[in-house]
Amino acid sequence: MPIYEYKCNVCGHEFEELVFASSSETPECPECKSPDTEKLLSSFSSGASFADPVPAAPPSGGCGGSGFS
Ligand SMILES: [Zn+2]
Secondary structure, X not given: XXXXXXXXXXXXXXXXXXXXXXXXXXXXXXXXXXXXXXXXXXXOOOOOOOOOOOOOOOOOOOOOOOXXX
C-alpha cells in the first residue's frame, strides 16, 4: 500500500496518508482540518547513491594478443 506525503497549505503541517486506490482527492489536514493540502513528491527513488556503479569490465579482447603470427 502506497503511503503518500502531504503538506497542509494552511498550517504547513506535513503528514503521511495511506492511499488505497488512485484517488484524486487529497486528505484533509489532521491538524487544522483544512482540505487545502497538497501531495508531496515522495523521496523514494531519489538516486542518491545510484549513479556511481563499479565500472564494468571490458567485454574481451583489446590488445591482449600474445600469440599471433
Ligand atoms: Zn493544517
